[in-house]
Amino acid sequence: MKIIELDEIDSTNEYCKKYVFDDDIVVVAERQISGKGTNGRNFVSDEGGLYISLLKKYENFDFANTFSIMINACVAVCRTVESYGVKPTVKWANDVLVNGKKICGTLIENRLGADNVCTSVVGIGLNVNNELPDELKEIATSLREQKGRKLSLTMVRNRLLRNLKKQYTVEDYKAYVDWFGQEVYLDCNGELIEAVALDVDADGSLVCKIEGEIKKISSAEMRLRLKCKSI
Ligand code: BTN
Numbered sequence: 340m341k342i343i344e345l346d347e348i349d350s351t352n353e354y355c356k357k358y359v360f361d362d363d364i365v366v367v368a369e370r371q372i373s374g375k376g377t378n379g380r381n382f383v384s385d386e387g388g389l390y391i392s393l394l395k396k397y398e399n400f401d402f403a404n405t406f407s408i409m410i411n412a413c414v415a416v417c418r419t420v421e422s423y424g425v426k427p428t429v430k431w432a433n434d435v436l437v438n439g440k441k442i443c444g445t446l447i448e449n450r451l452g453a454d455n456v457c458t459s460v461v462g463i464g465l466n467v468n469n470e471l472p473d474e475l476k477e478i479a480t481s482l483r484e485q486k487g488r489k490l491s492l493t494m495v496r497n498r499l500l501r502n503l504k505k506q507y508t509v510e511d512y513k514a515y516v517d518w519f520g521q522e523v524y525l526d527c528n529g530e531l532i533e534a535v536a537l538d539v540d541a542d543g544s545l546v547c548k549i550e551g552e553i554k555k556i557s558s559a560e561m562r563l564r565l566k567c568k569s570i
Pocket residue numbers: 349350351352353371373374375376377378380382384389390391392434443444445446461462463464465
């Protein structure tokens with residue numbers, strides 16, 4: 340695996356999309372000036388965090404399996420966090436939390452062919468030693484905060500890259516869910532709908548009960564909000 344190390348970049352995902360054409364190349368930046376989050380949000384990427392993107396190329400990768408890319412990234416992050424003795428949970432679809440606060444976000448950008456996925460850029464932002472801005476302190480955390488000490492960023496990166504090489508299943512992902520059976524909100528462009536979260540399907544949809552009816556929701560349609568947590 341080749342690692343391209345950058346001091347500062349707008350976004351490692353953007354760099355990957357523009358300049359990386361081969362599998363097995365990872366782009367890492369010390370900080371991003373316009374880190375990208377999901378749904379057009381920005382992702383604060385100050386020095387001390389781990390910001391990586393890797394390009395994956397596929398042959399005949401069905402659209403229906405795109406959630407497996409997310410599963411792999413989320414479980415790899417959870418395993419990495421766990422290896423430091425810190426207990427992670429996932430918040431559908433792509434966030435990893437510790438003690439109810441976000442420690443990592445994942446942004447997967449796929450390039451699609453006629454009926455399949457050609458490439459995806461898997462971008463992962465993990466709060467390691469970075470100082471969180473005041474406005475995020477209530478809802479975000481870092482490995483440093485959880486451990487009470489700084490960690491070697493290179494070691495965290497290497498553990499994550501090793502874990503990203505493995506294959507995980509939806510059952511592995513669900514093992515990190517702690518909100519099945521709970522009342523949650525589904526955020527549909529700012530409108531909050533009450534639901535009970537029941538399951539996550541292999542295709543990535545959230546199975547939930549809304550007004551007594553079982554529904555399957557895709558992550559493109561709605562975001563999950565946990566009632567007991569601030570996120
Ligand atoms: C989110 O939580 O909304 C997703 C955040 C994804 C952030 C990572 S950091 C590395 C890669 N480069 C980006 O610009 N974004 C992703």
